[in-house]
Amino acid sequence: MHGSVAPVVQVAASEHDARLGLVEFLLASTDLQASARRVIDWLVTQARIRHAVIALAEPSSSQLLIVAEHGVSSTAIVDFVLTRDDEAHPLIKAMHRKEPSYFDGQQTFRSPLEGGFHGVPLRLDDSEPPVGLLLTSAVASEIRSEVIWVATMLARQASRLMSRDALAETRFGQERMLLYSIINAVTDPILLTDTEGKLIIANTHAEKLFAAPEDAGEGWRRAVGLNNMLFSAALSTSAMSESELARRELLLVDPLEGSDLLFELLSSRARDERQGTYVVSVLRNVTDLARAKEEIEESYRTLRVAQAEVRDERHRLELIIDSVADPILVTDQEGDIVLMNEPAERLFNLRADADETTERRINSNGAHLTSFVSNVLTRTGEQRYRGEIQLTDPVSGRALPVEGVAGTILSEQGELMWVVTILHDMTEALEKRRLAAQLEIKVQAATAELAQQNELLRRQHIALEQASALKSQFLANMSHEFRTPLNAILGYTHMLLHGVTGPVSEQQRKSLTRIDSNSQHLLALINDILDITRIEAGRMPLNLSSFEIPELVNEVMSELEPIISRSSLRVTAKMLRTLRPIKSDRQKVKQIVLNLLSNALKFTPAGAVTIAASYDEHRRWVAISVKDTGVGIAGEDQTKVFEDFRQLDASPTRGYGGTGLGLSICRRLAQMLGGTIELRSDVNKGSTFTLRLPVRLRRR
């Protein structure tokens, strides 16, 4: 009764029991589809077949119908169309063979099973036509004996039950099975219950929640019991309300994990004439949804906070940039302005009420800005660009030269996000620059003028020096030229007086004496002028020596002895006993003292003249004073006496004689010697001239 490929095997006792169980079921069953399903179950549990399909051939129909399957997708079942007449089809061929066929998975036709499988014909014996085909997944051509056996069992059952009704039943069963597989394909648990919640049909996902397998543990069972209770309760409350579609939340327990699962329960009532009212329920797992919702809410809250922060930040930013007097603009990579402060708005923001001129200026400003910003947009690698832009004040139309600095803001990926541009009004700077330039020009002009003046002064100074030198030279020459004729005058007068040319009368002698004295006066004047000239020209040399003052005073007094003796004056010298020699130019000191004494004699009609010499406190200076009891000099005239050609009695130089240059020369000489001449005098009481000289004169 077995095909040749079916090996005869000794089966184990437990397997034997299983076979017996199947046979008993088949004998008792009148439902071909149920039988087929049982066979599949048996194959799965006993023969460890992973995928299996049973297709039956209806005698009245040309189609093969799948009545049971395991591990086959509903799509594959729906797609499966096989006609019995299609004799070229490998599966039809396999059905008509006596032995099982092996397909190695390389087949090109469509089949419900993927990969390798066996096609086992279902037939009672070789003489009868096949009733169907059993497909079982396989990895090798070798076929299990259980498969052969069960195929035989199924073939017998099929031929027994296959009648018109049975086949009709089979067709219905196939549809039901399709429905099952569709329901099972739905991931949401779906249940069909009576109004009490008693389970009629459940898809596999629902079974997981509401049915425990026989070998399930205690916890599982309890969880399933709890779930059934919760579900019934939920249904009963929904049954109270007569709404067509009840929707509520239902908290169940995951029997395997023990964790809470939140479902949305959709249930609707259906009325069936045969079975009465029942309830279809769909459970949608919203645990994740709820969690997601929470998360979304949390995210949303965070987002709101972040948005608020961003808003604050932006507000702060706007406050900051608005507080900056310089226009600041942020442009995007397209060059469009996305943010600007108030000063920038004045230049670039076109207000609705702007007139045509203003609009044109603002548009022009915008164009300038765009071309400026394009410098950073187009130059890759440069993050900063600095340059000048010529803008226009939109309101006044005044030219507005600005310096712009544009910097780029890059994203983390280094893409250019924004360009920030800061503009700085350069009107003032330019004005300052212009003023500075003007100032510079003025300063330069002033400096040039100053230099010119300086040069002029320098030249004048040189000219003055030259003039002074010329003057000195002129005076020197003049004194020489004076001397030559004077020499002749004096000489011939002298000769006449000496009787060289014969005797002279008394009257002639008197005249000759007048000639002689006037000539002598003229000579004295010339000598004094020459002295002054020499001092001023720096051509009066100093001859330093050490000498005694009393000796010098005596010399002076003896030289003036003729004058002294002719006067009725009492002339005395008061020399300090401790006087020591001084170092100076003896000849010049003598000239000064001689002059002072002769002046004193000249201007003192009666009384006394006293010459005194002493040290100052620190013995650094020696003072030689000539004191008289003469006419005196008034306070306002006391400085004048030292001036050139000055005798206080303006008319009568003749009255007192002298050149009027004596004191002037004395003061110059005293200065040469590092000393001074002082005058103290009262009118009609006399004068005191004091010469102060350093004890030791050093050459400068």
Place this chain on the structure above:
Amino acid sequence: MDTPTAQPLVLVVEDYQDAREMYAAYLSFSGYRVAEATNGVEAIEKTIELLPDIILMDLALPRMDGWEATRRLKLDERTKHIPIVALTGHALAGYAEGARQAGCDAFVTKPCLPDALVAEIQRMLSAKSESGSARKSARPGRTRN
């Protein structure tokens, strides 16, 4: 010459006629023999020709100035023993020194009264006769009037 006791000969070199003749007259009056020259070139010629006992030399002279004439005379073996008294109207420092460097033996500033000049000449000649007794006496006498 005629006599060993002849009066000393003074050569007066002066371009200014009034002064020259004045000094000449007074020197003659004082008992000296006098020769005259009006410039440096003439002074050298007269000196070589006459070999005077002393020369009175004005420094500012035409053709050749007194310094140059003095320098040449003092370089000449025949004339270098003759004392030269420089005479100048310039009293400025440096004139006396310049004259001394040129070889002048004395320096007199104008104006110089005739008797002062004669006194200086007398002094020079007596100094000369004392230093060189081998030479003939230069003492002037008033034998000639």
